[in-house]
Every structure is written in structure tokens, then in C-alpha cells.
Amino acid sequence: MRKRKKSILVLGIITVSLATTLLLCSQxxxxxxxxxxxxxxxxxxxxxTGLIWERSPDTxxxxxxxxxxxxxxxxxxxxxxxxxxxxxxxxGIVDASQGPPTLPSGHPFNNVQSNYYWSSSxxxxxxxxWVHCLNFYGGxxxxxxxxxxxxxxxxxxxx
Numbered sequence: 017m018r019k020r021k022k023s024i025l026v027l028g029i030i031t032v033s034l035a036t037t038l039l040l041c042s043q044x045x046x047x048x049x050x051x052x053x054x055x056x057x058x059x060x061x062x063x064x065t066g067l068i069w070e071r072s073p074d075t076x077x078x079x080x081x082x083x084x085x086x087x088x089x090x091x092x093x094x095x096x097x098x099x100x101x102x103x104x105x106x107x108g109i110v111d112a113s114q115g116p117p118t119l120p121s122g123h124p125f126n127n128v129q130s131n132y133y134w135s136s137s138x139x140x141x142x143x144x145x146w147v148h149c150l151n152f153y154g155g156x157x158x159x160x161x162x163x164x165x166x167x168x169x170x171x172x173x174x175x
Contacts, residue, residue, distance in 0.1 A: 067172070
């Protein structure tokens, strides 16, 4: 049974990696035009996706549950309504040819760690206790146990 779980996990990682590659190929806006500082410079609007990202993500590692709580109570420049991004949203800001961290050249973000960040996307091929994470060291996606501490980067829909 353990070997089967590993095989399924690897298949899930390969599938998500392929999806990430397709997402990366669709990036068309240069970073200098793509990102705009909003909320008094404390957040960044991604004009390509319409999402608003924290400009400076939290540098404290947290378990998945704590990461969800952190985003749901986050307030940036008086704005609430933050959440964990999906794995596709996280992968959408990766430029694997840059870094680490693997962000587009000229991006306006601060304090992005070259390590794993939680997503809200569960790995449907593994245990319910595993969630997709993106590693900003190389831009790879992995499924990791919810009890492990990793970084949090909150996002919200643009208005």
C-alpha cells in the first residue's frame, strides 16, 4: 500500500508540473507592466490575473491550518478578505528562469523566501492530509503534509 501511495504522489506531481509548465508558457506581460503597487504600497496587483498579493509575505513558517487562519484574519492597509492562493495562482507568478526566488525579473515583492509556500489546493491523488506547495527556490510543486511548517503568502481577488 505504501508503494502505491508513492506512485500516486509522483503521478500527481508530474501532472501538476505539466500544468505549471503550461501556465508559465502563457505569461505574456513584462513584470514592469504586469505588477502595480496598491493599498499604500503594501500589496501588489497582478494585472495579468487580477489578483492582489501581499507585497511582503509573512516570514514565519506555519502549519497548513495555521496558514489558513493567518490569511483569513490578515489585514493589509485596512483591507480584509485574504486567503491562501490555489496552486495554479502561485504557479502563475513563477518565472523558473529567474531567482531564486523564482519570480519575474523586476517584480516588486519583498521578503519572498526561496522555499515552500502553502496553497489551498489539496492533492487528490494522496491522503487528505497532503496539500500542494510551491517551492520558490526552483519553481517546483510538491505535495506536503499539512502538519509541516511552511511559508504563507496571502492573496485576494482584485476589485
